Amino acid sequence: MNTEMREKLRVASLLAMNAGFMDAFSFFHFDGRFIGMQTGNMIQAAVYLAKGNFVRVADFIIPVLFFSCGVIFKNIYSYYLRKKNKPDTIYLLLLQWTGVTVFTLLYATILKLPVSIFVGFLSFFMAIQHDTFSKTRGLPYGSIMMTGNLKSTMVNLTNYALTHEQRYLQNFRVFASLVGAFFLGTILGTYSADIFGNWTLLVSSTFLIIVYFMLRFEREEKI
Numbered sequence: 001m002n003t004e005m006r007e008k009l010r011v012a013s014l015l016a017m018n019a020g021f022m023d024a025f026s027f028f029h030f031d032g033r034f035i036g037m038q039t040g041n042m043i044q045a046a047v048y049l050a051k052g053n054f055v056r057v058a059d060f061i062i063p064v065l066f067f068s069c070g071v072i073f074k075n076i077y078s079y080y081l082r083k084k085n086k087p088d089t090i091y092l093l094l095l096q097w098t099g100v101t102v103f104t105l106l107y108a109t110i111l112k113l114p115v116s117i118f119v120g121f122l123s124f125f126m127a128i129q130h131d132t133f134s135k136t137r138g139l140p141y142g143s144i145m146m147t148g149n150l151k152s153t154m155v156n157l158t159n160y161a162l163t164h165e166q167r168y169l170q171n172f173r174v175f176a177s178l179v180g181a182f183f184l185g186t187i188l189g190t191y192s193a194d195i196f197g198n199w200t201l202l203v204s205s206t207f208l209i210i211v212y213f214m215l216r217f218e219r220e221e222k223i
Contacts, residue, residue, distance in 0.1 A: 009174060011211055012136035012143065013181040015129060018207040019144035020185030022126065025193045025200050026119055033060060033119045036126045036144035038067050059116045066120030070127025078132075090215060092132045097208040099125035100201055108198035122201070137174055149178045 022035045034040040041060045048056035074092060081088040103121050107113060113121075126144055133143040142148045153175040160168035192200045 007135050007137060008214075009136050009177060011214060012133065012141060013177055014207055014211050014214075015133055015143045016146070016149075016178045016181040017185035017188075018204050018211075019126070019129070020146075020182035020187075021189035021192070021207065022122065022201065022204050023144075024186040024189030025204075026122070028190060029193050029197075029200070030115050030119055031059075033063060033116065035063070035119055035122045036130070038064050038123070039145070062116040062120045063123040067123040067127045070124035071131055073124070074128045074131045089132055090212070092128050093208065093212050093215065096125045096128045097205055097212060100208065101205040104199065104201040104205065136178070139171060139174060141175065141178055146179055146182045149175050149182075153179055 019036045023037050023040075026033050026035045027040075032040075032044060041063050045057050045060035045064070048054075048060065077095075078088045078092065081091055100122060103111075103118065107118050130142070130144045134140060139152070141152070153172060156168045156172040156175060159165070160172060188203070189200070192203050196203070
């Protein structure tokens with residue numbers, strides 16, 4: 001997989017939208033748990049630990065553990081794919097799409113896992129996205145958490161105001177686009193959860209398969 005294609009802004013924006021969508025769904029549908037934003041899960045786990053509510057600690061720490069395992073798995077699998085001279089991005093994205101789709105279908109039909117375990121499996125696959133897509137247009141960014149992107153947005157805006165250098169304006173537009181895409185995904189995830197219930201994350205599967213086909217078939221053209 002050509003690095004230039006993987007780093008296109010349209011790819012990064014769709015992935016940011018997917019992250020906002022999934023976290024909005026899980027937050028409202030699964031009692032405050034996050035699929036991607038593990039900082040939120042860790043904060044709530046620590047709060048409940050301080051209150052002595054160990055059942056609720058487990059509810060929030062389980063997704064964190066699954067996410068950590070996802071990072072480990074991604075690095076091992078990427079190493080294996082690179083040794084075989086295979087495009088790791090395509091395989092990893094297809095794996096994420098398969099995981100999200102299969103577990104959503106099973107959860108909505110026959111497999112009634114405990115909520116924290118279900119969110120945990122989704123966090124496992126979200127870790128793959130986070131660790132696979134980390135640059136856009138040569139700039140480091142977060143594909144599932146927006147704090148760093150928001151900071152980069154304002155830093156580049158400030159630098160442009162001070163220096164009037166066009167590169168800072170271009171960088172501002174990139175990061176602002178990512179923050180906006182995440183925000184839009186959050187709105188869509190909130191509305192979709194009310195409409196589709198347990199089937200909602202099939203919309204996330206749609207985002208991922210679109211990115212997959214973009215990476216798989218698009219020509220190397222600059223945006």
